[in-house]
Amino acid sequence: MARIDILLPVHNGLPYLGAAIASIRRQSVRDWRLLILDHGSSDGSVELAERHALADARIELLDFSYANGLAELLNLGLERCDGRYVMRHDADDICLPDRIAQTMAGFAQHPGKAVISGQAELIDADDVVIGALRLPLGSDRLSAASLFRNPISHPALTMDRALIGRLGAQYGCDFLGLLPAEQRPRIDGLAEDYLMFGQLALLGLCVNLGRPLIQYRWHAANVSSRRLREQIRLSLTISRFLARTFCRMHALPEFDPAPFCNHGGQLLATEDSDFDAAFAVMAQSLRRGLGASAQLERELRYRHTLAHRRLPHMLLRYARFRQQYPAETGEWLTLRSWLLRHLPGRALMEAA
Incomplete structure (x- = not known):
């Protein structure tokens, strides 16, 4: 064995x-x-x-x-x-030569964790390095971030099988069982990893290492590039499920995380532009449920950037955010995609 x-x-x-x-x-x-x-x-x-x-x-x-x-x-x-x-x-994808060694060291450094993942180099179809996948560190960050996106690289992770087994964790289903049956999603593909590891993140059982473990290949045949819209829809469903589960775990009023999600580097299109009041309620719930920490505040500072959709407000908030924190994968892309969709004259250009 x-x-x-x-x-x-x-x-x-x-x-x-x-x-x-x-x-x-x-x-x-x-x-x-x-x-x-x-x-x-x-x-x-x-x-x-x-x-x-x-x-x-x-x-x-x-x-x-x-x-x-x-x-x-x-x-x-x-x-x-x-x-x-x-x-x-x-x-x-490509495993870096010491991936397993680094992962085993991660389990030794973080006893009691069920999942260890890490960063990744991005490569193209010809094995050329074209960028880096920078994901959050710390179990508190992952607990909070999992409500708004998938902060864990599935192709780079390793599970402790004994811990996973004791929890009854499986892909594509609700194994925590805190919600009524009609609110428990079943995901067959595209976001099955987000549903599984999002629940484990809520339990504080996931950690990302700070170094790359794999080379993640980005090419036209990626499922995430071919079926992005469907994947975003499923991911929003999972974010709402995770938020309801989190609130049930901690006896908190429910909140909707969708306006603050950035799945696939995209924001949910809404008629409203000001979500500051909803953000304040959500932030209070997260602080009560997770406790005060620098990791949580970092996540909240970025989500506050997305709480007001008018372009000057977003840019000013993001500039202040970047003065204090380095960017992670998808954060600037989210703002950039929103700005490009709402620049003056953009609708006329697309109609033409």
Whole structure:
């Protein structure tokens, strides 16, 4: 039995699958088992995976072509795991050579946490580094940030299987069970990771390391680029679910996080422009539920930037925010996309 099981789902991932597998085989830590979860590939991915399995006994190919969506595929994979830890990896990303070593050090540094993830380098289809994915640090930050976006890189994370098992945590479902059945979402794909790890973040069980663990590939075939609008819609549903769950956990009045969410670097389009009063209510609830901390205040300062949608107010608030805090991925992009959508004459240009 390996100490670390690695779940790698694939559906027609031939262009990058070989590099993804090779990056795992190059890990400085050798005590792992790779489970390749095939979801009905027909492009040669299965044959490529079989060749790697013949060359390395730590690699197993599993046929889950019958799985109903990515959530079920990953849950089927979880059922086959018996190692202490479960690592996720995508078929088009690259593990940095010391990813496992850094992750194990993270679990030792943060005892009692169920999830360790980290930062990422962004690469294009030709393996050229084009940027960096900068995500928040600290479990208090992740608890607060999870109400407004997914602050955890799913392809870079590793789970403590024992802790996950005790909680009954699975992909795509409400495992905390604090809300009535009609308010409990079921997500088959696109945001199944946000639903699972958002709940774990509310419990304070997630940490992001400050260093990159993977190279995340951004290309035209990414699900997040092809189905962005649907993913944002599902993510808003999850944000509202997480907010209701948070309020139930701490016996607080419910609030709507949607005006302050920035899924996919986008703000919810609304007729109202002033959400300052709603922000004050939300901020009070978060401070009561999470307790005062510098991590929470950092998250609230950014959400306050989004609470007034008139352009001068947003820009002034963001300038003040940046005087105190460095930017993270998606923060300036959110304001930029809103500004571009509402510049004078923009509607006429788009109509033309």
